[in-house]
Amino acid sequence: MTFQVLKIFLRNRGATIGLFVLLCIVGTSTLAPFISPTGPWDMVGRPFTPPFGDKFLFGTDTLGRDIFAGIIYGGRVSLMVGLIATLVSVVFGLTIGGAAGFFSGRIDFLLMRLTELFQTIPSFVLAILLVAIFEPSIVSTVSAIALVSWPPIARLTRAEFLALRNQDYVAAAVSAGRTPWDIAIHEILPNALPPIIVLGSLGVATAILLESAISFLGLGDPNLTSWGYMIGAGRTVLRQAWWMSVFPGIAIIATVLVVNLVGEGLNDALNPKLNENRNR
């Protein structure tokens, strides 16, 4: 089963290349202290050094800090926030959607109206309102992103639960006298997971974009550098030092792009039925 999934995934060339590039990005960010001995806040050179020089690949910023160091250290924040926020939103969406789909009736009605409400309101405005009120920090950023990202997961989970509830093996489990909780966790959830994993992986891309926008507006954790923050800082000197904004921007685009590619590959691999349908 696992082998089969891997085989289908690797057949998708875009996804394979995407996974490779993603691993490289994750690797450089994780190993940042070994790759760049100077940190992102260290003033190491002359301010406004243009890129592709001898010493600074991506140039320096207004205070002479190394942009390259900023990018590899900033990647830690962007990737981490993207990943954790998505995990939280998946757990939240699974709970809400699972409860709605499993219990149906009045609980379902209420939970779905709540989900619709969160899909209607402008999520980005809510996110920045939250971060602003609860003081910018990595925790508030993660919470805000998670709070606005769960509705699609909840809807998908509900749909999966509704579909799986009528399967024979669930009926068998019910007649065997197992508790609803046990059935939901051990019978329905594992079968509902594959499409949710796919949606979650694409959610990481959205979360990275949201984080970058929040930091761009200056609402990120003031003690941590991130790609969005760097672009925001470079914005006022765009005319003099384009490299301050351009390289972090390329980092975001590249990361989001490869996460999307990996997500599509996972979709092919985990939803073979859907795939047949599409290639018809």
Added chain:
Amino acid sequence: MRILLAIFRRAMQALLVVLAVSLMNFTLIRLAPGDPAAVIAGQSGAADEQYLKDLRAEFGLDQPMYVQIAAYYSQLFQFDLGYSYRQKQPVLDLVLERLPNTLLLTMSAFIIALAVGIWSGALAARHRGKWTDFGISSIAMLLYASPIFFTGLMLILVFSVGLGWLPAFGSQTFGENGGFAASFLDRLQYLVLPATTLSLLYAATYMKLTRTSVLEVLRLDFVKTARAKGLPQSRIMNAHVLRNALLPIITVAGMQAGHLVGGAVVVETVFAWPGIGRLAFDALLQRDYPVLMGVFLITSVLVVFFNILTDIGYRLFDPRVEIS
């Protein structure tokens, strides 16, 4: 009769959204660290004890919670969104003053996105598997991965800083008064970059959707019949395929209205466009919470408004559909 019922349902939905969003506002400001008076006075340190006391009295913070909620909602239903102490103006006035600019920006972006997205999506579908398709799909993927503020900055870098073709900031030349036509052209110039920036992400979404949807419709029997009748390709595409392929796009466009408004906040910040997004950003910097919450409420109403427009659009394209 049915349409009246549909409008009534939408109005109820709008009311629910307003109730829920205002309840969130009410709760959020009380969940914040410190009491609302301290939060609203801001961390500037300028707030003295008397000021805080006045604020507390105004918010009725010494009253029980249900009195506070009742007072809050009775204010709200008199269209009182609170008062911006920083700008010394009622929040509603501040928001309404800037709303037309935001509407202009979002509507222009939406129209550009639809036009570009549908056109390129249909083109890609018609040349499926060829270089045109590959090129269009790749550009869409790239746009899909680009943060909207970065796209905006790059457009400024190329078209304002590099080529000097278009202005990068604001919405009109200050002191411009060369008559209607000149003033119209002037405003248009300022609109091009922000509207394009906001539209690109959605253009990519609509392109993907149109491509998939056109490919689906192309397989259907009535297209084969039209081909067999010997109709020219362009007529089949325009009269038969696109009309059917457009419905899912309208649905998604309605669902994305919230994103569009959120995107406008970022774009207005980048281009110093004087709309409610820019207002929200300035409020953010000054920790002007009444304004922020007012913007949250008004943008939510705006989304419901866009949803209603989508319903109407859906009916126009497909008269069989009833608004559910």
